[in-house]
Amino acid sequence: MKHTLRYILPLLLLSAIVSCKKYVDVPPPQDQLPAEAAFTTDKTATATMVGLYSNMNGYNYSFANVLASFMPAMSADEFYSAFTSFDAFKLNSLTPDNSYVNTLWSQPYSYIYHVNAIYEGVAASNSLSPAVKSQLLGEARFMRAFFYFYLVNYFGDVPLILDTDARKNSSLPRTPAAQVYESIINDLKEAVDELQDDYQNSERIRPNKAAAKTLLARAYLYTGKWSDAETLAGEVIGDNHYQLLTNLNSVFLKTSQEAIFQIAAVNTVTGAGGMNTWEGFNIVPATPTSRSYYIIFPELMNAFESGDLRKANWTKSYVVGTNTYYCPFKYQNRLISPVVEYTTVLRLAELYLIRAEARAKQNKLDIAIDDLDEIRHRAGLDPLDDNLTQDQVLQAVEQERRVELFSEWGHRWFDLKRTNRADAVLAPMKEALQPSAWQSTDTLYPIPAQARRTNVNLTQNNGYN
């Protein structure tokens, strides 16, 4: 009896222990791809990239669809919302715990992790085809520059994070804005080399070389490198893939020849009928007779010269009670299947305006005015007077940018800031809405409270302490 026990028990225990380790080694789940497998083939590596765009546009009120365009528009003098939850933007009374500000900070950073992971994975991979590898490296760099461009313009100095060591990165302090711009320009230069001229498919929903050039031209403009800005803008304007469309109602279509980079509609079931853009979903009234919840400031409506086709085509009036209001109408579809419009990130018109400004800064006034006239012509307006002074040309650039690029990606808000015009333009206007609404420090958004709670090294912007 004792013998039996002596042999059976140890054997039983031994057999269990021996097979232990292997047994609990489960294979990776069918719904996830292990990181080491993600960059082994062109197909999966590409999937990591398009996953970013899909996530950027999957849900309403994300950075890349609504927030990046709406919030700065409200901070500036473009439009506001009937929802009181956006009042802090309209009245420039943001606080560090504002949830939209938090999204404008944390979402781009989560996308930056995503592109850093792609960059590292692709760079380390030996099994990708050279063309795909180069395209993905360029795309990752382009997108990283893109996110930093917005971060630096919302918040000023921001932590510059270029790798995936999240635990280390979590406590990095803010990097001076100039250094962030250096990184942006560096990434974009590389991206111009790495990206291909052609798009990856028939649509313009992944960045190509022209997209990198456009953003680089913009970065040069923002950093005062006028001649570089002029050159690069010229290269894209000269590219016959792109042309200003005479029909303003076609500019934001997914087939638009003016578009340089668009983000495709992805969440096409929400709302049941098929979504085009979240911008349209939010702004466009539900029925032809109902209201929009977004209202263009009278200042912007008044800024349109008479006969400007952009006012007629890109704004829409609606009536509430006895009052008439206008909402942006660049995206004209709320629901409707099939999808016809895409969120347009970069388009040719901006390059004319970049080049016009860069030329004006270099005192090349004639050709600067020519660029502006291209845009004005398309809008049904007369050419500018050829004898304008440099200041007048620059003012014309500001005006033209205002009415051409309104409600898109915060252009107006950034323009007022970078030209140091925010105080002059916004103080009187915002204080008419609410006494002492405007402070000079409002040009930077607050560093979100959550970010500061979790990283003691983050300093707050002036005016928010």
Place this chain on the structure above:
Amino acid sequence: MYRTGIFSSKPIVRIMKLTIFLLFAFLLKAEAKGFAQNITLSEKNASLESVFKKITRQTGYIFWYENKLVRDAKKVTIEVRNGNLDDVLKSCLSNQELDYAIVGNTIVIKEKNAPDPPIARPPAVDVHGTVTDASGKPLVAVSVTVKNSTKGTNTNDKGEYQISGVNETDVLVFSSIGYENLELPVNGRTVINAQLTVAVNSLDEAVVIAYGKTSKRLNTGTVASVTSQAIEDQPVADPLSALQGRVAGLNIVSTSGLPGSNLQVRLRGENSLNNGSDPLYIIDGVPFISTPLNQFNGANGSQNPMASINPNDIDRIDVLKDADATAIYGSRAANGVILISTKRGRTGKAVTDFNIYSGVSMVTRKVNMLSTSEYLAMRREAFAADGAAPTTTSAPDLLTWDQNANNDWQDMLIGHTANLTQAQASISGGNETTRFLFSGTYRNESTVLPIDLGYKRGSAHLSLDHSSVDRKFNITASINYSADKNDIIATDITQYYKLAPNMPVYNDDGSYYWFGSIQNPMAFLHRSYETKTNNLIANSVIRYTIVPGLNIRANLGYTNTNFKQTLTLPEISFNPDTYSGSSAQYGFSDVSSYIVEPQADYSVKLGSSNLQVLAGASWQQNIGEGHYLTGSGYSSDVLLQNMKDASELVVQNYNYSKYRYQSVFGRATYNWRQKYLLNATFRRDGSSRFGPDKRFGNFGSVGAAWIFSSEDFISNALPFLSFGKLRGSYGSTGNDQIGDYAYLDSWSSVNFPYGGSSGLYPTRLANAEYSWETNRKLEAALELGFLKNAILFNVSYYNNRSGNQLIQYSLSPQSGFDSYIANLPAKIENSGWEFEVNTINVKKKNFSWTTSANLSIVSNKLLEYPGLAESVDASRYVIGKSIRIIKGYQFTGVNSQTGVAEFLDVDKDNAISEDGDFVILGNTLPRYYGGLQNSITYKGWQLDFLFQFVKQEGPTIDYGAQAAIYGTLANQTAKLEDRWKQPGDITTVPRPSATASNAAYLALNNQYRYSSAVWGDASFIRLKNISLKYDLSRFTRSWKIQSSSVYFQAQNLFTITSYDGFDPETKGFDRTTVSEVLPFGTIRPAVVPTLSTFTLGLKFSL
């Protein structure tokens, strides 16, 4: 002690040292008792007989003599301390005509100088026999001992035993778990057959423990049991509901009165900051996956998988609480273990049982709302006080709607009577070697909603037992299968109880009336939600007895649960102004698991002690898979159930997980003379939920008990004490309820394809380094029985500390992620006292009355949280307080001049804000709870009733973001009649306000809803269950009906509470998104309250 000792840094080593020490202590003691000759006597003129008795008691030696010799002996006076046996005997017999001889264990007393009489050699009789139960079935492993000696044996697999060297005058003691102890004098017989009767004494009733059985008397751990009778007394749909109020330390809270809704089950508190605190459920040895399988939620929140277990198929439920009882389940036992055993067949002629009941249910409590005229008066007052004029858009109730209409929304929405019917038939029988039970049950219950919906379940249970004729081989198998269909609606409409009482439901043309963004609740009834569950649990235990005492066995189990959901949103359920298309959602989940557990157990008698050893291993695998689609663009709303008709179908989710689990475990139980008990368990677990280097962990426990009532000095001193046991245990268990693959660095599919291609995103910030949450449990308990155990009293104290908490370690969002999973050395303490009393008040032939009561006093405390102040949890937790505290503003009253609510400015910055002014409102965990059960039988009548009580606090009906501001377009409870109306009024109810910019409105909106004003007492006493049966057998026997009875049963008859809201148990809160962090879910007031149920039933056997 535990502060400096065993709780310190290397507990395992310490436990082992402690074990070894205790083991030695016992062994040494045993030896001293057996052979020591240390005798202490202090006698004056005592009879020799009484002195001999004392010597026997102290030494274990027994005397053998002719009665006459000793009776005639002189009285003895002796004073000795630690004397040796020889000296003592000599001294006792010094002036007597007697001498002595020691033969083995026996001291033979003889006349001086007389030769050893022939009878001085005790006749070494060999006694043998068979032990059977009442039905004559042989009983295996019955302990047979010679009273007052170390001799003993166990019966073999035929129930036979043999003991040699038994004296004529000896008494044999037969004991077995679950049977009454039996003592039979030898009286010179050599064949003694014994028939044991099933224990009626609850101390000797069998208790199911991990991988085995014991009795209450011999258990070193804390186990509470609920048997089928208590379960059958309750017309509930799931077994967990049947436990409410019956088990100390077990707090079960229902989340909704709709069928299939989930229960929150907490055994001795909340042990985890972020992860699951659910106990481990084991049904017939097979772990049951209790996590809801929902892909999305319906009106009942997530569906409780336990709802598919038919309570009437359950034989007993044993709740394992302390380390001693649970540690053998290792890493999954941190939150306790609930063992469910299903019914098995009985030996004898096949018997068919029928049990049918039918009844009605209605909600337990409603809230008292303002009448239309009171409501309208409040609204007018609100506008007037705001200085605003009502308009048709801001006040249709005042200007447009019928001023006299008076909808009782609660009555319309949840005021209906639900019907309930359950029918069960079972057949059971068998012979010596084979027994079977087969039963089928059908249940049909409707809801309190205004339309005909409800829950249907069919279940079947099959159980087989077979033994070989020599009883060496035994196999049991059971299969439980159930299929249910739950037809309810997509959204709980109880939340519309506060619609304006004069809001119209229909337009004149019969179509639904819509106003602004207000939902028409009747339209919601068109949003269907249907779930179907199929659940299979199959298990088998195969045992082989190699030699008596040594068994090998294998426990094999398989489970499969399949859960389908369909939710439809047809056009008619939408406000036409915002309707953007009909849609439907389809969810499919499937989870299956297998388990293989080979075990060996060995039981041996070592002199007067008993050693049982168990060793085993466990392999388990779970595979879960699910997906969820949304469809839109249907040709007709009639076809919403048909996903093929959808012109657009999107896969919203696909999930897959494989969970593998492996362990080795062992247990040793040492029982010395049924007086000293020592139990040690060990388990080594490996789980696939952790990173490759962190998969294995060790867990274990030691428990010890001292049945001091078996000590003579106690039984002599306290004759009224029939049972007394002191026991304690300490050990460690773990928790791995963190989901699968959380360690894996991977990419997941995005929700939507991009440009026709699918995409991937980084799933998480992987951390392969995290490991188990561990829970160290300490227990001390005292069990007492008085008056022949007519009164049994237990008190236990426990102190459980869970550490190594797995939390989402927060990162600054700039890193790309908010957090990653890691172990934090935070420590949570759950401690408490549990009291249980069972009394037999009256026990006569025609009348008996028993009472049992339990009380649990609980405390939960966050002991440590390193870096709390800098963490994301800084505002959520406070060291030294419960981990389930709720913070809010301190309401200081209503300004008697303005009627505006005022709050404590804690940080004195002249503004009330969350940052500086939050105080702790309270704690969502109860302070104490329990139950009081009485059973009375009188002739053919039997009455059982149970009161459940809970002392707790919680959010009242006006708490939270969804509470309507007093004065806005929403009705309020009747307490608004006490509101502030004019300057000078002293009241605690602020003035109503209808204008968003008004100071009164802002105070209500921003602070009042989150303040102590709307936080209150949620304690209750509830007549949980009543069951009245009448035995009709004597009337029906002549119709060949063996037995029959009729009964009335009711659940939740009435509730005594001062709670301001619906039901203090559900607290009227929608818990559809309840998580550990969000104890009130989305804080959307009002779910269907718990139901009161009344049934009549009939039971008979053929």
